[in-house]
Amino acid sequence: MRIRALAIRIVKQFLRDKRTLALLFLAPLLVLSLMKLVFDGQAVSPAIGMVGLPAAVTEKFEQLNADITIYNSADDAQAAIQAGELDAILQLKGGTPELMLEGSDPSINRAVLLLLQNALQTSGGSAAPAISYLHGGPDMAAFDSFGPVLIGFFSFFFVFLLAGVSFLRERTSGTLERLLATPIRRSEIVAGYLAGFGIFTLLQASLIAWYSVDVLGLYMAGNIGYMLIINLLLSLTALTLGTLLSSFASSEFQIIQFIPIVIVPQAFFSGLFNLDAMNPWLQKLSLVMPLYYGADAMKGIMIRGESWGDFQVDVYVLAGFSLLFALLNVLALKKHRRM
Numbered sequence: 001m002r003i004r005a006l007a008i009r010i011v012k013q014f015l016r017d018k019r020t021l022a023l024l025f026l027a028p029l030l031v032l033s034l035m036k037l038v039f040d041g042q043a044v045s046p047a048i049g050m051v052g053l054p055a056a057v058t059e060k061f062e063q064l065n066a067d068i069t070i071y072n073s074a075d076d077a078q079a080a081i082q083a084g085e086l087d088a089i090l091q092l093k094g095g096t097p098e099l100m101l102e103g104s105d106p107s108i109n110r111a112v113l114l115l116l117q118n119a120l121q122t123s124g125g126s127a128a129p130a131i132s133y134l135h136g137g138p139d140m141a142a143f144d145s146f147g148p149v150l151i152g153f154f155s156f157f158f159v160f161l162l163a164g165v166s167f168l169r170e171r172t173s174g175t176l177e178r179l180l181a182t183p184i185r186r187s188e189i190v191a192g193y194l195a196g197f198g199i200f201t202l203l204q205a206s207l208i209a210w211y212s213v214d215v216l217g218l219y220m221a222g223n224i225g226y227m228l229i230i231n232l233l234l235s236l237t238a239l240t241l242g243t244l245l246s247s248f249a250s251s252e253f254q255i256i257q258f259i260p261i262v263i264v265p266q267a268f269f270s271g272l273f274n275l276d277a278m279n280p281w282l283q284k285l286s287l288v289m290p291l292y293y294g295a296d297a298m299k300g301i302m303i304r305g306e307s308w309g310d311f312q313v314d315v316y317v318l319a320g321f322s323l324l325f326a327l328l329n330v331l332a333l334k335k336h337r338r339m
Contacts, residue, residue, distance in 0.1 A: 031264055046112045049077040051091035060119045081134055088112045090129065097129035103136035104303045105145050107274075135304045136219065144219035148298035149271045151212050155231050156238040156291055157263055159201055163242030164255040167193065171246070186333040190243075190326055197239050205231040221305030227298060230311070233318040234294035240325035241290075247332040266291040271299060293317045 045067040050058055051074050061068050069086070071077040077089045081100065087108050089100045099116060101109050113131075120128070136144070170176045170193075179189055209228045212218045220227075242255075245262065249255050269275065269286040276283075286292040297314035300306035 028260075031260055034265060034268055046087040046108060046115060047085065048112065048115070049080055049086045049089045051077050051089065053090060053092060053097075057119070061115065064115050064118055066115050090116070099129040099131045101131065101133050103133035103140070104299065106136075106140055106142050107145075109133075135221065140219055145299075145303065146272055147212065147216070147218045148302045149295040151208055151218075151231065152234050152291060152294040152298050153267060153270055153272075155205060155208055155235050156266070156294070159204065159235045159238040160242040160263065161255070161259075162200075163197055163239045164246040164249070164258070165252050166197065167243040167246040168249055168252065168255060172250075180333065186330045189333060190329045193243060194236075194239060194326065197243075198236065201235040201239055202232060205235050218302065220302050222301035222307075226301045226306075226308065226311070229315070230294055230297045230301065230318070233315060233322065234290065236322045237290045237294075237318055237325065240322050240329060244325050244329050244332060247329070265289070270295040290318060290321045 045065050047067045047069065048061060049069050049071050050061075051071050058068055058070065069080070071080070074089075074091055077086070077091065080086045081089055081102055084102070087102050087105075091098055091100075099112075101112060103109060116129070131138075167176075176189075180186075205228055209224060209231055213220045213224060213227075241262070245258050246255060249258070265285075266289045269289045270291040275286060293314040297306075297311040297318075300311045300314075304310075
């Protein structure tokens with residue numbers, strides 16, 4: 001009887017907690033569905049620009065399902081690969097074939113080299129082209145490619161978790177309620193909390209940047225100061241989002257419940273997986289994911305050595321996300337302030 005009574009109490013407790021039930025039953029279905037859409041999308045073919053090659057060679061690559069674009073001049077092809085529109089350029093220089101790989105993704109590099117090998121075998125060609133890299137090089141490891149994305153992801157994840165739990169404790173301990181009973185403005189409360197948490201966010205961003213480059217030895221072609229700015233903006237976005245969502249949680253467990261809904265989808269759209277393999281309509285979801293912009297800027301800085309003008313749009317978008325979440329934080333405090 002006592003075991004039955006205890007079991008019935010637990011069942012009733014779960015039934016009253018709709019959010020826990022949703023986490024238990026719906027969140028796994030959501031994540032699995034997202035994985036199905038991500039990994040079972042469309043096939044990705046390397047985009048190769050060709051300059052001055054015979055039509056027969058172009059046809060061989062097309063038969064191997066390569067995405068071929070023919071350019072009239074090497075300058076046009078060079079501009080395209082600089083803009084990220086091509087994965088490689090194959091051209092004739094003085095009668096000698098030359099292959100330039102974009103180089104930022106080792107898996108794409110291998111796919112292009114395999115295509116080239118197969119095309120040479122089927123055509124009976126024997127002259128292997130000279131290979132060069134726009135970014136990176138033949139020794140760049142896979143971890144160098146997705147390392148910048150992981151830096152952004154872990155910064156975002158841990159700051160989100162820390163901010164959500166810490167702000168929740170401020171509420172449950174009564175500290176926030178006592179603050180709201182004073183004449184202090186809601187905007188001042190939000191600014192104060194963000195400034196306090198922001199100090200540790202800055203320290204975390206600096207530590208991760210230093211450790212990744214100097215200790216782990218990640219490939220670094222750009223300015224580490226730019227990397228620090230992006231990491232800090234990502235952490236600030238996670239900070240404002242974490243404090244915002246904590247306003248709708250009543251326990252630490254409910255903060256954890258936001259992870260499958262908020263954090264996991266961002267991992268899929270951050271660049272850890274090839275976005276081109278997703279269905280086009282699904283790719284558009286990346287536009288509302290802060291981590292997508294942060295990871296794009298981090299890869300541009302660390303692998304492609306981009307300057308401010310190349311990734312400034314990502315900076316503005318991340319700053320916009322932070323400002324939006326901060327304003328929503330101010331509005332969310334309305335329900336905690338007693339009129």
